[in-house]
Amino acid sequence: MTRFKTPRGARDRLPEEQHLWDRVTGAFERACRLHGFGRIQTPTFESADLFIRAVGEETDIGSKELYTLDDRGGEHLALRPEGTAPVVRAYNEHGMKVRSQPVRLYYLQPHFRYDRPQAGRYREHNQMGAEVLGEEDASVDVEAISLIWEVLIGLGLTGLELEINSIGDPVCRPNYRRALVDYYQDRLDELCQDCNRRFTSNPLRLLDCKKDRCLQIAGKAPRSIDFLCGDCSDHLAVLRKGLDALEIDYAVNPRLVRGLDYYTRTVFEILPAGGAAQGSLAGGGRYDLLSEYIGGDSVPGMGFGSGIERVILNLQEQDLDGAPAARPDAFVGPLSSAAKPVAAALSSQLRSVGLATIFGYRDASARSHLRRANSAGSRIAVLIGDRDLSNGSVSVRDMDKKTQTEVKLEEAARTIKDLLTD
RNA sequence: GUGGCCGUAGCUCAUCUGGUUAGAGCGCUUGGUUGUGGCCCAAGAGGUAGCGGGUUCAAGUCCCGUCGGUCACCCCA
Structure with a gap:
């Protein structure tokens, strides 16, 4: 009889590491409360189509990473791979547009992606995230970014880097996309295989290839921020001013794009010290089109997700994992x-x-x-x-x-x- | 999904070029006389060497497969 083990990419959290979990989620929940966010819990599984429509069929999450299951009643379901689509679905389902806007929500929950596991990358991983629905003002973006930034800083992490970018909206993004395609069209044979694939599937992703050759080419590629329409450009300006006012250091990274199709305008990532060895600690952005993608009303939204396991890993790497000795009386x-x-x-x-x-x-x-x-x-x-x-x-x-x-x-x-x- | 590295007791690791009953430290249990801790000492429990196949007189040590971990990609939190 073989002994059972945790499935690949899943892990047990033992008693001795609970204090780290509590510290991280505690700090997050405290911040959410201070910012007036209410907790939402959505099902662990949803209609598979919800996620496919939301993140896009071409993305890895929408295609090969989804944990799907057909239940006995013939429903085609999927384990939640990301947190935003269900929250927006719930917003529409429960008529939250009649509430005072915007609606501020946060969540703490597991996510599932069929990935090849690595340190800081798990098939079941937990995220703490927050979403603000019903307000397109860039002040929302400032608040969302500052919320998670301050949580991470408050935990004692140092050397964090905040990167932001704007990828435009339906008015200006097509122009940019065209310019990008034109630029890359003549250089296809200089690009790696992956990039050739990206060229047809998701041209924006050409920008964050890490191969030296592609990096060079991407460096001279047209930048989305140079193609922003007036509204998007103003939006970005407000975001930057807001971050400046809070004295949050950031860098505009014109090559920062996000993997999910639903993002518009603001995208951001928080990277751990020493670059992105184990990926970003948090990432998110604005998704003013998502609600309509999944059959809902037109509702602007902005939010982020942060990987709890990764944050804990970083605390341990920075020796910030000291255990408070819990003594029995x-x-x-x-x-x-x-x-x-x-x-x-x-x-x-x-x-x-x-x-x-x-x-x-x-x-x-x-x-x-x-x-x-x-x-x-x-x-x-x-x-x-x-x-x-x-x-x-x-x-x-x-x-x-x-x-x-x-x-x-x-x-x-x-x-x-x-x-x-x- | 692609490539590299790794896989010996709960943990950290030994076992020289394949050769008798696979070891250590830590941890755990018990004891070191009359009901007493953290140090010390002693004894004990605990391993089908991830799993499966192959080569060989002989494999933890070599080969293949598989599972798992990890690193770089890919992707993302």
């Missing part, structure tokens, strides 16, 4: 089988007055119990043996001070509380 060890029920009852009583208490389960030697109490980091150890049973007492030992007293069973809780508050 008390450890109760029975020295004989007759003492077990008494010890169990006392444990229960201690918990009922709010003391974190570990019950030593089986009767063992005092040495055993104290060793265990010690390795658990317990502040107090309580020993109960036959001697105690006969005079109705227990031994309460302060593990740090190495002092010990014998008290009446009924006074144990009181005594321990006093010791802990000293």
